[in-house]
Amino acid sequence: MVKPRKAATGAYRRSWLSGAPPPRWVRVLPVLLLVGVGVASFTDSVPVDIGFLLGAVPPLAVLAYGPLATAFLGAATIGLLTIPFFHLDRPGNTDLFTLGFVATLCVFVSFVRGRRDQQLDLERTVAETAQRAIVPDVRRRVGSVRCASLYRAAERGTLVGGDFFDVRPGPHGVRAVLGDVQGHGLSAVATVASVLGAFREAVLDDVDAESIAARLDRRLVVDSARTEHAELFATAVLLDFAPHGREVRVLACGHPPPVLLRGGAVSTVELDPGPPLGLGLADVTPGTAATVSLLPGDRLLLASDGVLEARDASGAFYPFVERLARMTGVGLDRLPDEIWADLSRFTPEIQDDVTLLILSLDPSGPG
Structure with missing residues (x-):
């Protein structure tokens, strides 16, 4: 559904x-x-x-x-x-x-x-x-992974900006991505479409997160070469859920790492990040994917810069991890809306695309 x-x-x-x-x-x-x-x-x-x-x-x-x-x-x-x-x-x-x-x-x-x-x-x-064809709705369940998401484009009247996310099943397990391309608004839609198209192909062919990142990097390098002074790049977090078991490999490419909600505790996943995508460095200086063992009920939360870099009237950043600690009792489906409501109260004006993707491994379900 x-x-x-x-x-x-x-x-x-x-x-x-x-x-x-x-x-x-x-x-x-x-x-x-x-x-x-x-x-x-x-x-x-x-x-x-x-x-x-x-x-x-x-x-x-x-x-x-x-x-x-x-x-x-x-x-x-x-x-x-x-x-x-x-x-x-x-x-x-x-x-x-x-x-x-x-x-x-x-x-x-x-x-x-x-x-x-x-x-x-x-x-x-x-x-x-x-726009919906470019960034479609994420299903509530993809294989053994339960999903919840929220997307708010910064440019009024549009559904898609510079953020992108997707969750796809493949022969090597369920793969997820969340990222942010250079710029936002309608000018970034073409780059978002290109990156997501490459990701969906990589899910079917590539065996690990590092290979997917390299493919996305090449896609942006090729697209950038077609337009003079384009210099396209993107930051992203890739998640590679094992076909069996309770492990997920997480790779950050110039993007802040995910946050792990475990019971009443909130912590940031420790990663060795790689460079942003589109610089042609994914094969030269790739990041190192971290393996995270998930317990029943654990939730991984990925957020875009629109959340992490939001400021209040005094210029203070939105304390994302601290605010999440107050919401650990909120269910998976309701959590994106709770975060959005809290963010809207914190900052007087949303100036960047806001994207949230929450994933929880549930092997007992269908898929």
Whole structure:
């Protein structure tokens, strides 16, 4: 079963001013104004010179309604002003012509807005489909490994930035990767696609984490050579779960090591890291993979720079390990959201892609 990708929250939620459907109060406002003025015209305590408020009805209708509804509300506005029963202002011909012109113009604007929104929705759907194909949702279980993840791109309106992660089964066991390419936002998407494509091929062919790292390094070197002054590079952590047993080999390539949650204790995995990928050094000065023996219930947590280098208003770094010590009792599936909520409270503004990948070995399950 694939865990559905959750909608972004907080600063990442798309507002109605950014293309989301308008809230209910925006749709109710022109109708409420129209009805309110009509009812008020029968009240002796309210002066009768409030008809000018009806001039706001057609422009307000444009924000939430299509051409037909906007035309109906515009006609209702003119009718309300001209029907003697409501005794509103007794407008002159110039006023009525002006209001009629504004209402007609609002109908045209509503038509243009509707066509534009349809085109934007189509483009957004295509973009989201392409982005999800690059970084798909991680399954809750891959072989004998239970997984939980969270991804928040720093660039608003996008699902993919400069971070990447994946968990894949292969003939040599389950492999996982989490990393960060040079830059973030849409400019880094092509590099992310290239790195993840190389990783998915390496899972099927290469026998260990060092070989996978060398393949990713070569991929970036080749891509960088195609573009003048590109200098593409990436940091990454590779995990190689043994097909049988409770061991995982961990290799860091210029990226901070994973954090191990064991019972109520939190510790950083000790590694001899290698250079970042893309420098052409993976075969020359490779890092040394560390073998970690996992106990039942142990969880390995991988995080991107957006978490580890987040700062509060005073400039202090987010104390990741210390904060995790307070969350050791949180379940695997809920832990990414708990960390995200805590990070959002700590830092006033998220300025980098935030990625979390939590893995736990469970050989008793299916797979």
